């Protein structure tokens with residue numbers, strides 16, 4: 001299930017916990033809400049769960065607005081920091097607990113059993129299953145609707161044609177009449193009017209022909225639609241021939257088929273002729289518009305006009321006849337449609353489909369239905385074992401929670417949350433009660449579990465390392481406001497602003513405010529040039545450098561540095577943390593964190609002088625004020 005939050009505001013009255021928050025989680029994604037204590041992440045999660053009402057905005061699940069839905073109706077599984085297992089119940093009973101509480105689980109089983117009983121009854125009484133009877137009702141409804149829409153479309157076409165052709169022939173008659181009137185003057189002055197009038201006649205004629213063409217095209221498209229419906233019906237409903245006949249009581253099939261073909265042919269022929277006629281008319285109109293024949297006798301013109309008039313009436317009469325024919329054949333076409341559907345079905349249907357069922361078949365059908373009658377206890381057992389396997393806790397089902405490790409208890413809590421097969425899993429700091437080692441292994445397990453089950457998951461944490469390691473996407477919040485939503489490496493490499501840059505990464509980024517970039521684009525730090533930022537010449541900015549992007553002089557690096565001369569610093573504190581040993585150095589009085597290589601430093605000499613190099617392309621430039629957004633990386 002996908003989740004979308006639109007402009008969420010959560011106002012507790014005395015404080016605004018979440019402000020104008022919009023974010024999207026795609027189906028199957030694991031995202032983290034990350035931020036310091038009080039930033040509004042748990043409040044947001046509770047709003048998604050429906051545990052609190054939002055003051056403004058919308059929450060959409062798969063595009064459906066669930067803002068006002070109760071938590072029970074949101075199809076979610078929730079796991080909190082304190083897993084709150086029932087101490088007096090076994091692991092099995094803890095996981096099964098929601099199933100006993102959940103009306104819909106019981107209802108599903110009851111519904112299934114009721115349906116199975118009806119099926120058995122139906123097989124006993126009718127020799128066929130309820131599903132087949134239902135399907136026959138469905139197909140009846142589908143075809144009825146189609147026939148209705150077909151008839152309506154057909155009537156609309158005929159009506160439209162009659163109306164349009166009447167307007168055109170009225171216009172045409174008017175033009176001819178005007179033409180004749182003008183002739184009566186027999187004066188050269190009116191000759192240009194006369195020719196204008198002729199052009200109008202031709203225009204009307206073309207209009208009418210085009211109109212007929214459109215109508216014929218539409219009729220043809222209706223026939224095409226008929227074909228499409230036929231194959232759709234055959235595909236969707238696996239029907240037997242006699243069941244189909246039973247439903248439609250087909251009559252007069254052979255003659256309908258013949259008429260249907262004759263009409264299709266007639267329509268096709270007419271379309272061809274009309275096309276040609278349009279071309280001739282268009283040419284005529286052009287000729288008459290551009291080359292006025294002054295010498296043609298008025299008598300000749302009258303004759304020409306009369307000929308055209310007669311021809312035009314013939315066209316109309318001919319076409320109207322065709323339309324009428326089509327109208328008469330309508331019921332036969334429909335009957336034929338039904339017949340054709342049967343023919344298609346005949347090919348696709350299992351030959352046993354509609355035979356009177358044999359004794360073996362009867363017994364088999366009844367046995368199948370009986371087997372599918374479920375017992376509540378058995379279903380609970382199956383569901384619990386299924387999730388216990390997923391969370392790898394099957395061997396612990398008989399124990400009490402107190403006999404499990406913290407990590408195992410958390411997995412039981414997850415099993416309990418997913419036993420109802422929710423579409424969304426919401427985890428609120430689920431690992432914070434575990435010790436450091438267990439936290440790492442449990443988060444790896446959650447990631448693997450989520451990838452396997454593909455359940456859309458929102459994971460709340462204040463631990464950036466946890467969020468980085470587990471998430472497809474991280475939403476970083478501060479003081480109720482979303483700062484950035486992006487993939488883990490993107491928030492690390494392209495932090496939207498100083499807050500994100502500082503929050504992501506350990507040890508955190510070194511940040512220095514009010515740094516001058518001079519008119520040559522040199523970044524000046526403690527009177528020394530530490531890099532070049534030509535695009536920010538003559539500006540005061542904030543800069544950020546990650547500890548891992550600073551090297552001690554002497555490190556054998558193949559990388560390029562931003563500074564030309566090593567930066568002089570003095571060691572202040574050396575911290576050996578194993579994997580992430582780092583030291584604090586002082587550059588004059590500014591403290592800078594550096595990841596260090598132990599062999600280059602005498603860790604007993606705190607005042608040791610060292611030189612620093614900064615990797616090129618790793619100096620982050622932030623605006624000095626307001627949101628301190630990222631301006632660039634040099």
Ligand SMILES: Nc1ncnc2c1ncn2[C@@H]1O[C@H](COP(=O)(O)OP(=O)(O)OP(=O)(O)O)[C@@H](O)[C@H]1O
Nearest residue numbers: 012015016017036037038039040041042043044462
């Ligand atoms: N029921 C409440 N009534 C009033 N204010 C509340 C309530 N719950 C939370 N707040 C306030 O809303 C803000 C966000 O709290 P929230 O619990 O969502 O933060 P959080 O990011 O989850 O923090 P933590 O990691 O400490 O749980 C905080 O300022 C908090 O004081």
